[in-house]
Amino acid sequence: MDVKQDPAVQQEQEQGKRIGKIVLEVKDLKTYVRTKRGVIPAVDGVSFYVKQGETFGIVGESGGGKSMTAKSILRMEPKPAASIEGGEILLDGVDLTKLSEKQMRKIRGREISMIFQDPMTSLNPVFTVGNQIGEGLRIYEGKMDKKTLKAKIIELLKKVNVAAPEKRISDYPHEMSGGMKQRAVGAIAISSSPKIIIADEPTTSLDLTIQAQYLRLLREIQEKSGVSIIFITHDFGIVAKMCDRVAVLYSGRIVEQGTVRALFKNPSHPYTHALINSVPKVEKRVDRLYSIPGQPTPAWERKKGCYFANRCEYAVDRCFEAYPPTFDGLSGTEGHLADCWRLEDKTWKPKPYLA
Amino acid sequence: METEALLSVTGLKKYFPVRSKMLFKKSTTVVKAVDGLTFTVQSGETLALVGESGCGKSTTANVILGLEKPTEGTVFLEGKNVHELTGQENRTYRRNMQAVFQDPWSSLNPRMKVQEIVGEPLVVNHKEMSSSEVLEKVKQVLTDVGLDPSLMGRYPHEFSGGQRQRIAVAAALVSDPKIIILDEPVSALDVSIRAQIMNMFRDIQDKYHVSYLLIAHDLGTTRYMADKIAVMYLGNIVEYAETEELFEHPLHPYTEALFSAALPSDPDIERDEIILTGEIPSPINPPSGCPFHTRCPKKVGDICEREYPEPGEPTAPGHLVSCHIYRK
Amino acid sequence: MKKKPMVLDEQPKSKAAVVWSVVRELPIVPILIILIVLIIPTIFAELLAPHNPYSGSLRLRLQPPSFLGGPEGYLLGTDHQGRDILSRMIYGARISSAVAASGILIGGSLGIVFGLMAGYFRGWIDAVVSRLVDITLSIPIILIAIAVATAAGASLGVLVGLVAYYLWGVYTRQTRAETLKWAESQFVKRAQVVGCSKLRIMFKHLLPNMVNTIIVLITLQVGFVIVFEASLSFVGVGVPPPNPAWGLMVSEGRMFVVSAWWVPLFPGMAIMLTVLSFNMLGDWLRDKLDPKLRQV
Numbered sequence: 001m002d003v004k005q006d007p008a009v010q011q012e013q014e015q016g017k018r019i020g021k022i023v024l025e026v027k028d029l030k031t032y033v034r035t036k037r038g039v040i041p042a043v044d045g046v047s048f049y050v051k052q053g054e055t056f057g058i059v060g061e062s063g064g065g066k067s068m069t070a071k072s073i074l075r076m077e078p079k080p081a082a083s084i085e086g087g088e089i090l091l092d093g094v095d096l097t098k099l100s101e102k103q104m105r106k107i108r109g110r111e112i113s114m115i116f117q118d119p120m121t122s123l124n125p126v127f128t129v130g131n132q133i134g135e136g137l138r139i140y141e142g143k144m145d146k147k148t149l150k151a152k153i154i155e156l157l158k159k160v161n162v163a164a165p166e167k168r169i170s171d172y173p174h175e176m177s178g179g180m181k182q183r184a185v186g187a188i189a190i191s192s193s194p195k196i197i198i199a200d201e202p203t204t205s206l207d208l209t210i211q212a213q214y215l216r217l218l219r220e221i222q223e224k225s226g227v228s229i230i231f232i233t234h235d236f237g238i239v240a241k242m243c244d245r246v247a248v249l250y251s252g253r254i255v256e257q258g259t260v261r262a263l264f265k266n267p268s269h270p271y272t273h274a275l276i277n278s279v280p281k282v283e284k285r286v287d288r289l290y291s292i293p294g295q296p297t298p299a300w301e302r303k304k305g306c307y308f309a310n311r312c313e314y315a316v317d318r319c320f321e322a323y324p325p326t327f328d329g330l331s332g333t334e335g336h337l338a339d340c341w342r343l344e345d346k347t348w349k350p351k352p353y354l355a
Numbered sequence: 356m357e358t359e360a361l362l363s364v365t366g367l368k369k370y371f372p373v374r375s376k377m378l379f380k381k382s383t384t385v386v387k388a389v390d391g392l393t394f395t396v397q398s399g400e401t402l403a404l405v406g407e408s409g410c411g412k413s414t415t416a417n418v419i420l421g422l423e424k425p426t427e428g429t430v431f432l433e434g435k436n437v438h439e440l441t442g443q444e445n446r447t448y449r450r451n452m453q454a455v456f457q458d459p460w461s462s463l464n465p466r467m468k469v470q471e472i473v474g475e476p477l478v479v480n481h482k483e484m485s486s487s488e489v490l491e492k493v494k495q496v497l498t499d500v501g502l503d504p505s506l507m508g509r510y511p512h513e514f515s516g517g518q519r520q521r522i523a524v525a526a527a528l529v530s531d532p533k534i535i536i537l538d539e540p541v542s543a544l545d546v547s548i549r550a551q552i553m554n555m556f557r558d559i560q561d562k563y564h565v566s567y568l569l570i571a572h573d574l575g576t577t578r579y580m581a582d583k584i585a586v587m588y589l590g591n592i593v594e595y596a597e598t599e600e601l602f603e604h605p606l607h608p609y610t611e612a613l614f615s616a617a618l619p620s621d622p623d624i625e626r627d628e629i630i631l632t633g634e635i636p637s638p639i640n641p642p643s644g645c646p647f648h649t650r651c652p653k654k655v656g657d658i659c660e661r662e663y664p665e666p667g668e669p670t671a672p673g674h675l676v677s678c679h680i681y682r683k
Numbered sequence: 684m685k686k687k688p689m690v691l692d693e694q695p696k697s698k699a700a701v702v703w704s705v706v707r708e709l710p711i712v713p714i715l716i717i718l719i720v721l722i723i724p725t726i727f728a729e730l731l732a733p734h735n736p737y738s739g740s741l742r743l744r745l746q747p748p749s750f751l752g753g754p755e756g757y758l759l760g761t762d763h764q765g766r767d768i769l770s771r772m773i774y775g776a777r778i779s780s781a782v783a784a785s786g787i788l789i790g791g792s793l794g795i796v797f798g799l800m801a802g803y804f805r806g807w808i809d810a811v812v813s814r815l816v817d818i819t820l821s822i823p824i825i826l827i828a829i830a831v832a833t834a835a836g837a838s839l840g841v842l843v844g845l846v847a848y849y850l851w852g853v854y855t856r857q858t859r860a861e862t863l864k865w866a867e868s869q870f871v872k873r874a875q876v877v878g879c880s881k882l883r884i885m886f887k888h889l890l891p892n893m894v895n896t897i898i899v900l901i902t903l904q905v906g907f908v909i910v911f912e913a914s915l916s917f918v919g920v921g922v923p924p925p926n927p928a929w930g931l932m933v934s935e936g937r938m939f940v941v942s943a944w945w946v947p948l949f950p951g952m953a954i955m956l957t958v959l960s961f962n963m964l965g966d967w968l969r970d971k972l973d974p975k976l977r978q979v
Contacts, residue, residue: 034689061547085688207572208572209631210407212628216630236546237617237618240622278550279546280576282574282620283620289554290550291550295548454872454873456869458869461869475879476878480877
């Protein structure tokens with residue numbers, strides 16, 4: 001396969017991105033959910049930050065709490081079954097957990113916009129594309145005359161690389177190709193000039209070639225508008241391709257976070273390490289995949305200690321007694337954090353898995 | 356020289372009529388879901404059908420499983436045409452051909468106990484077996500797929516996704532089939548569970564010497580699981596080769612584009628993406644000539660629009676490609 | 684505006700506790716009403732009824748309830764023939780139960796079989812069955828009831844037949860829709876691959892998965908059947924007198940609304956309470972048995 005493996009090139013590309021100050025900071029977020037089996041912590045003290053122009057990945061398996069984290073940031077946790085019971089969500093210094101629903105409505109879609117699964121179905125078939133982009137613009141920027149509005153819509157379509165936007169503006173969704181529709185959805189997502197776009201598994205239902213188109217579009221949008229993107233995904237491939245930094249969630253907690261390269265090169269938490277080694281590679285055939293035994297323990301059956309201990313090949317007695325603290329500065333970089341007792345020993349790391 | 360293939364599919368076509376009723380006239384058009392497939396699966400090997408949605412891979416599976424009748428062409432299992440079987444022959448075919456489907460949540464009847472689900476193929480097709488023999492066999496396959504047989508009195512909802520997929524595999528194995536169709540068997544599972552299940556498939560293959568026909572869209576999964584791969588586009592196989600040969604030397608422009616779109620397993624891997632222009636054409640009116648010519652970045656010329664590129668001589672042993680570029 | 688904080692449960696709830704929490708939510712009032720007004724009288728009518736429901740003494744006609752100064756022993760008063768209203772209501776419960784049970788059993792069974800066939804075989808069977816259902820459900824049932832009762836005479840058998848005839852359509856339609864939904868599921872596809880016969884797929888794979896829907900449907904229809912029986916009796920084509928059916932009692936009492944209001948009021952309340960209770964129970968069951976809500 002045609003593979004370029006040149007870290008220098010990659011480095012250059014990253015520096016080309018304008019990464020700025022912190023836009024969003026989540027501190028010790030706790031979201032609890034009432035289930036039949038009692039109240040459980042779906043998000044159990046999650047802390048991370050996202051800088052301007054940065055792409056942050058939240059990766060984990062079902063039940064890990066990644067979707068609930070995203071919903072909590074938007075204050076769309078399913079009430080009343082779920083409720084934020086602690087922590088702060090600071091958007092440019094404003095704590096979203098303290099805002100009323102009315103105030104949140106001004107944030108949602110405007111400051112933080114959202115892209116859901118299968119983005120193409122989010123266009124309304126009975127309105128023209130221009131109409132749908134303009135609708136957002138009018139809400140966010142107030143009334144304006146038709147001419148200015150049209151000019152702004154065209155400008156947005158140009159930003160997402162739609163050819164001949166003057167003509168496209170009066171097209172209905174069914175008159176556009178799939179790629180064009182993607183671009184139109186992208187234009188709507190940035191029409192409010194949001195600070196952050198939260199993309200919740202936006203490409204899981206898409207075919208490979210369509211997914212590639214879409215990911216490229218998101219990159220273009222980011223380069224042009226400098227928006228931050230939070231990617232919620234279960235796919236390490238997407239993280240590797242798109243993200244600058246990443247947090248790995250397990251049972252409602254971030255077990256490891258850091259730059260994507262640090263995590264891939266030096267996974268420090270046994271769970272991250274195992275996950276990366278359990279994904280079959282396109283680039284080369286592995287003899288045997290690493291497989292994590294068992295499955296995540298449901299919250300109501302959890303015992304004290306590290307949540308991953310019962311599936312971890314490195315677990316020692318201590319792991320079953322108390323939840324480990326967070327260690328920083330792993331792999332020699334600040335901001336590479338992981339929760340694991342074994343990391344007390346600075347030289348310890350999971351054995352490389354030889355396939 | 357070549358032994359008879361376990362499964363052999365020849366010239367398979369499946370067209371679905373689409374009736375559109377206008378006010379006064381009725382017109383019937385056809386969707387050409389599968390448009391002339393030929394391939395074989397040997398005993399004990401895994402063939403993967405890879406392609407994007409709408410390429411016809413699921414329809415192919417349905418026809419092979421006998422759920423649909425082919426419009427044209429034949430499917431032979433162990434030398435018998437599967438669509439012309441009756442009575443005992445049909446029961447033998449049902450025993451020899453099993454399937455595991457994508458969604459472990461909807462592929463098990465929620466109102467049946469695990470032992471009933473797993474034992475059903477025996478109850479239906481091995482009428483001579485006593486119920487205690489059936490139960491013995493059920494226990495054995497459950498153990499083989501890594502489940503505790505003492506749980507067989509439970510209902511599916513008491514199991515996790517990965518365990519349910521193991522139950523589905525046990526039910527497919529219980530009648531000692533020759534071939535199992537795996538229709539996206541891991542794509543609905545969590546990442547950490549996928550590896551368990553894929554490894555289990557490989558262990559089962561070693562133990563039972565069963566063949567797999569794997570339907571998949573994920574390239575990593577196919578590279579890990581398959582011995583041979585057929586890449587499908589618009590109801591046709593565009594390229595066919597052994598797995599490593601295909602991944603190392605993809606020839607067809609569509610295969611190249613597909614591979615270039617695969618997600619990397621490492622952040623330092625940067626591929627030259629081949630972005631395809633245009634849409635996948637509608638299978639109602641597939642393009643003339645080569646089905647890929649409307650989007651092909653390497654189109655040779657008029658011949659691509661006029662003539663279907665029959666695969667010529669293999670470019671490497673067993674490597675066939677349907678493309679005018681490689682025809683002399 | 685202050686909300687109560689959620690507290691994490693230290694101890695997970697045991698299975699028994701989960702079952703108990705469901706039991707605790709049982710709609711206890713409707714269930715009690717159904718038991719007291721319908722079920723217990725149906726079973727123990729002979730033991731409970733203080734008087735003969737069919738004959739009374741004309742001397743005691745239209746007596747008010749005993750707690751309003753009427754004669755001792757006639758708790759809810761007497762009707763125009765001097766029969767004890769409470770006793771008639773107790774026996775009336777038995778008639779309502781019998782009509783509802785047999786009508787639903789016959790109509791439901793037919794409907795389920797036809798619905799399964801139409802939904803699973805599709806094609807011409809589906810076309811024929813669906814049109815028949817459309818016809819059944821589009822002709823006002825009261826018209827048919829009046830026509831049939833006039834031609835064949837009112838009797839319990841005719842009433843049950845009418846109920847079954849109407850419910851057949853309802854059950855067929857519902858079962859067909861459910862069958863279409865489940866026939867798409869992968870476990871049915873798997874059963875076909877395994878080689879299960881059509882009969883086995885219909886009755887072993889499809890039907891058990893519709894049990895919830897059918898239970899909800901039955902619960903919601905007991906109410907309908909009781910009202911239906913009452914309306915037919917009210918217009919005089921239902922249960923023939925002197926049988927003590929609730930609807931008939933309301934009908935007979937309607938000319939005394941002003942002078943002896945208790946004659947129509949108490950059977951009317953029995954109808955209302957039973958129907959209301961069954962509808963509440965049905966709604967609750969629908970919430971509980973919906974498989975989507977059943978997952979944690």
